[in-house]
Amino acid sequence: MSKRAESFPLHRREVAKTLLGAREDLLVVTGLGSTNWDFTAAGDCARIFPLWGAMGGAVPTGLGLALAQPSKRVLVATGDGEMLMGIGALATVAVQAPKNLAICVFDNERYGETGMQTTHTASVADLALTAQGLGIRNTGTITDENELKAELDAIINADGPVFRTIKVRAEPLEFVLPSKDGVHLKNRFRAELLGPEAL
Amino acid sequence: MEWGDDIYKAIKEAGVGQVAYVPDAGHKRLINACIDDNDIKAVSLTTEEEGIALSAGAWLGGEKCVMLMQSSGVGNCINMLSLIETCRFPFCAFVTMRGQWHEFNPWQMPMGTTTKQALQTAGCLVDEVEDPSDVGAKAAATIHKAFVGQQSSVLLLSQRMVPIKTFGK
Numbered sequence: 408m409s410k411r412a413e414s415f416p417l418h419r420r421e422v423a424k425t426l427l428g429a430r431e432d433l434l435v436v437t438g439l440g441s442t443n444w445d446f447t448a449a450g451d452c453a454r455i456f457p458l459w460g461a462m463g464g465a466v467p468t469g470l471g472l473a474l475a476q477p478s479k480r481v482l483v484a485t486g487d488g489e490m491l492m493g494i495g496a497l498a499t500v501a502v503q504a505p506k507n508l509a510i511c512v513f514d515n516e517r518y519g520e521t522g523m524q525t526t527h528t529a530s531v532a533d534l535a536l537t538a539q540g541l542g543i544r545n546t547g548t549i550t551d552e553n554e555l556k557a558e559l560d561a562i563i564n565a566d567g568p569v570f571r572t573i574k575v576r577a578e579p580l581e582f583v584l585p586s587k588d589g590v591h592l593k594n595r596f597r598a599e600l601l602g603p604e605a606l
Numbered sequence: 607m608e609w610g611d612d613i614y615k616a617i618k619e620a621g622v623g624q625v626a627y628v629p630d631a632g633h634k635r636l637i638n639a640c641i642d643d644n645d646i647k648a649v650s651l652t653t654e655e656e657g658i659a660l661s662a663g664a665w666l667g668g669e670k671c672v673m674l675m676q677s678s679g680v681g682n683c684i685n686m687l688s689l690i691e692t693c694r695f696p697f698c699a700f701v702t703m704r705g706q707w708h709e710f711n712p713w714q715m716p717m718g719t720t721t722k723q724a725l726q727t728a729g730c731l732v733d734e735v736e737d738p739s740d741v742g743a744k745a746a747a748t749i750h751k752a753f754v755g756q757q758s759s760v761l762l763l764s765q766r767m768v769p770i771k772t773f774g775k
Contacts, residue, residue, distance in 0.1 A: 436663070456666060461689040464659035467651075468689075471663025471671060474624055474647050479667075493659075495652030503649060589693030593666065601668045 409529040412516040412577035416551045419513050419575040423449040423484065425555065426511065429563045430480060434472060434600065438465030438485025440520040441580075442513050446484060448583035453599035456592060457585045463493030466510060470500050473508040473567075476600070480507050480563065487514040487528045487572075494537065500568050501542030509562050509569040510538075515577040523577060538570040546570040607768060610636030612742030613700055617646070617672055620749045624649060624664045624671035626657035632702030632768040633674045654679035658686035662695045670753050673699040677721040677762070678714060684728050690758045691729040698752035699730075699760045700745070706765035710772055722762060731757050736764035 423445035427435065435455045437443045443457035456472075458465055469483035490512045500508065516529035528534060535546045549555050549571055561569055586592060597605040613636050617625065625640040626649045627633065640648045651657050657673040664671035680701060690697045704711070705718015717724075725732050731751060735744045744761055751759040 458689070460692065461659060461686055463655065464662075464686055464689055467656040467659035468663035468666070470649075471624065471660035471665075471669075472667040473663075474649070475664045475667025475669035493656065496656050496659075498652055499649065499656055503647070589689075593693040593695065596666055597668070600666070605668060 408525055409516065412529065412574070415515070415574045415576040417549070417555065417573060417575045418578070419445050419515065420448050420580065422513065422555065422573055422575060425559065426482065426484065426562065429559055432479065433563065434476070434479050434481045436465055436469040436472065436481070436483045438462075438483070438489035441486055441515075442484045443585060444580070444583045445513065447585040451585050453595040455585070456596045459587050459589070462489055463496070465489055466493055466496040466500060469508060469510065470496070470503060470505065473505040474503065477505070477507055479600075481505075481509070482562070483508070483510045485510075485512060486519065487512055487516060487534060488518045488526045490534060491526060491528075491532070494541075497538050497543060497570070498541040505568060506566045508567040510571070511562060512572050513575050514572050515575050517577045533572075535570065535572045543568050543570045548572040548574065550574045607632060607635050609738045609741035609763075609767060610639065613745040614639045616742060616745035616749055619746065620670060620753060622672050622749070623647060623669040624660065625674065626651055626660050626671060627674040628654055628657075628676070628679055630674065630676045630702055631771070632676065632763065633700070637674060654682040655686040658683050658697070659689060661697050662689050662693065665695050670696075670698075672749065673697075675699065675701055677701055677703045677705060678717045680721045680724055681717045684724065687728040687730065687758070694756065695758075696752045696756045697730070697758040698749055700748070700763060701760060702763045702768060703765045708770040709765065710770075718765075725760050729758055730760045732760050732762060734762045734764065736766055738767050741767075
């Protein structure tokens with residue numbers, strides 16, 4: 408088993424904090440599972456919609472949101488395993504080409520929730536190249552703090568769709584869980600974005 | 607299939623902003639009408655399950671999304687429908703049926719004969735239509751059930767309403 412991810416310099420919890428803090432009106436969809444805990448730790452709030460299931464659904468959820476709200480910046484933050492399960496959605500995003508959508512894959516080369524088994528990115532698969540091949544032009548891979556700093560503005564502000572693989576350390580972390588009540592998560596997000604009359 | 611115009615009318619009257627689809631012969635006329643409509647974002651999917659999540663995302667953003675697919679695609683949606691059920695998102699789909707009337711392809715039978723049960727098991731309310739003259743009323747009711755009644759609402763369009771496919775055999 409490839410162990411290289413155990414020494415990647417970027418820590419996922421710090422990356423989440425940097426992204427969430429970069430723009431206070433950012434709307435965030437996080438995928439099953441570790442990115443949910445990362446963004447909850449960074450600051451659980453109504454403008455985050457975490458997916459506790461629906462594996463493979465983070466990117467299309469973000470796409471529907473981005474198309475519905477073209478004047479708001481939408482960030483999908485998900486893991487490599489979740490992304491691989493719905494990889495075709497990147498082509499769907501490329502065809503729609505929403506300017507307000509960014510996708511960041513926190514790639515620790517592992518299935519974190521099931522015992523840290525390696526995903527295909529640990530050996531051969533390159534998600535940024537895949538995104539490029541599926542038609543997303545603004546793609547790249549971030550491997551350290553300096554690159555994250557340099558790319559942050561593109562993720563948060565550049566014309567989308569933007570795709571970045573962020574290589575993060577495979578490390579054991581404490582669970583920081585958001586509410587798992589889906590109706591509550593939906594309602595708090597809609598109330599924040601659309602106002603109380605949306606309920 | 608002129609009944610596609612009746613579904614299109616119901617979609618327009620309900621103010622639907624996104625229509626997600628996987629290309630389908632039965633829905634061709636309706637899909638083309640949606641693509642040609644500048645007020646509808648027509649989203650072509652690589653697999654039907656994307657459309658379930660897209661619908662949820664659209665609703666998070668305050669927009670209605672309707673999905674068009676074939677019965678074979680329903681099987682691709684099952685786990686993703688947990689998103690609709692768990693979060694009680696409204697969901698609306700129009701499904702053209704295979705595996706029913708003069709089906710020539712045995713590979714369409716397994717999903718075609720179990721579509722209704724599969725959707726019901728996954729938490730959807732399912733209605734069916736076989737008479738083209740009833741499509742408009744049922745389409746409007748299906749959309750109403752989804753977005754006003756806030757349910758997961760699916761209308762199955764009988765294979766009897768689409769031309770018999772033979773591939774020349």
